[in-house]
Amino acid sequence: MTTAFSFDLHATDGSARTGVIHTPRGDIRTPAFMPVGTAATVKAMMPESVAATGADILLGNTYHLMLRPGAERIDRLGGLHRFMNWDNPILTDSGGFQVMSLADLRKLTEKGVTFRSHVDGSKHELTPERSMEIQRLLGSDIVMCFDECPALPASEETVATSMRLSMRWAQRSRDAFGDRPGYALFGIQQGGVTEELRAESAEALTGIGFDGYAIGGLAVGEGQEAMFGVLDYAPGQLPVDRPRYLMGVGKPDDIVGAVKRGVDMMDCVLPSRSGRTGQAWTRRGQVNIKNARHADDPRPLDEDCSCPACRQYSRAYLHHVFRAGEMISGMLLTWHNLHYYQEIMQGMRAAIAAGRFAEWESDFHARRAEGDIEPI
Numbered sequence: 001m002t003t004a005f006s007f008d009l010h011a012t013d014g015s016a017r018t019g020v021i022h023t024p025r026g027d028i029r030t031p032a033f034m035p036v037g038t039a040a041t042v043k044a045m046m047p048e049s050v051a052a053t054g055a056d057i058l059l060g061n062t063y064h065l066m067l068r069p070g071a072e073r074i075d076r077l078g079g080l081h082r083f084m085n086w087d088n089p090i091l092t093d094s095g096g097f098q099v100m101s102l103a104d105l106r107k108l109t110e111k112g113v114t115f116r117s118h119v120d121g122s123k124h125e126l127t128p129e130r131s132m133e134i135q136r137l138l139g140s141d142i143v144m145c146f147d148e149c150p151a152l153p154a155s156e157e158t159v160a161t162s163m164r165l166s167m168r169w170a171q172r173s174r175d176a177f178g179d180r181p182g183y184a185l186f187g188i189q190q191g192g193v194t195e196e197l198r199a200e201s202a203e204a205l206t207g208i209g210f211d212g213y214a215i216g217g218l219a220v221g222e223g224q225e226a227m228f229g230v231l232d233y234a235p236g237q238l239p240v241d242r243p244r245y246l247m248g249v250g251k252p253d254d255i256v257g258a259v260k261r262g263v264d265m266m267d268c269v270l271p272s273r274s275g276r277t278g279q280a281w282t283r284r285g286q287v288n289i290k291n292a293r294h295a296d297d298p299r300p301l302d303e304d305c306s307c308p309a310c311r312q313y314s315r316a317y318l319h320h321v322f323r324a325g326e327m328i329s330g331m332l333l334t335w336h337n338l339h340y341y342q343e344i345m346q347g348m349r350a351a352i353a354a355g356r357f358a359e360w361e362s363d364f365h366a367r368r369a370e371g372d373i374e375p376i
Contacts, residue, residue, distance in 0.1 A: 054342035063098035079139030092140035145173035159192035184211035202237035235262030275334030307339035
């Protein structure tokens with residue numbers, strides 16, 4: 001078993017890339033989708049079920065875990081991996097995005113952010129140094145530097161000021177992280193939708209030096225067209241020999257478009273959140289299982305899917321348990337969604353390795369354009 005963090009790039013097809021991130025806790029095949037375990041659990045899923053979908057890595061949330069049950073408590077109990085019964089790699093975000101979304105409940109300074117907990121109103125301070133300490137206590141394999149992320153649209157002046165603050169925080173995060181063999185620290189590029197600001201951010205980050213680089217500040221209200229416009233150049237501003245992580249994305253076509261443009265890692269709550277609200281993502285697009293047309297349909301949700309929801313249950317049953325408010329509804333639909341997302345990733349990895357990504361992408365979009373199958 002490897003004792004160091006490293007990234008091997010195995011093949012490229014256009015800008016799309018496939019490779020492997022090596023960590024002491026296991027390999028991460030790229031492009032990779034990370035299910036989100038906000039509060040030390042992927043909602044409606046057992047850890048072994050998440051692994052069965054093909055996920056190599058999970059994401060944990062620093063903000064939520066620091067508030068409840070607390071990073072120090074998790075550390076005393078053996079770290080996040082043992083606490084949540086997940087032996088594979090974990091990436092933790094820095095907490096910055098969640099704190100920034102608190103708006104009226106937080107105060108931003110050069111030092112960091114003070115805020116009041118959404119749980120009980122208690123006052124907390126989060127700085128680059130404290131974020132690094134919390135993520136060390138959690139024991140995450142990939143740590144994110146602390147940054148500030150303004151919502152879009154915003155003025156170029158606002159975005160530039162925020163980006164430069166994040167770059168100063170990135171240096172402080174690097175200093176506080178220190179030398180931790182086997183663990184990785186990722187820098188986060190900011191700059192909104194302005195190419196020059198993105199280039200300035202990338203130059204600052206590479207000057208500091210990180211084990212991987214995230215593209216932050218997207219999927220915050222700018223829309224897919226603007227996001228893809230940034231991704232047409234942003235990955236190329238970052239080092240070729242390090243993983244590139246697009247934060248908080250997204251829908252299946254967002255993911256495919258990001259990989260096409262050179263992204264290696266992604267995360268999003270969408271597949272699990274959708275599963276709990278009766279939404280399923282399939283090869284032919286989105287299915288709303290609550291619709292009455294599914295009530296008498298004996299067919300599977302997706303005839304080409306091998307997940308338990310599709311192998312063992314009908315649309316009629318999935319419709320019934322959702323309408324009845326049964327917990328198994330969210331469990332089965334979440335399992336299906338996560339399984340489908342991992343099938344997308346595996347399909348792209350194989351296509352890139354074979355030099356057939358354009359063909360795979362064309363088939364992906366063609367099947368989704370067909371729409372959901374009609375009821376019998």
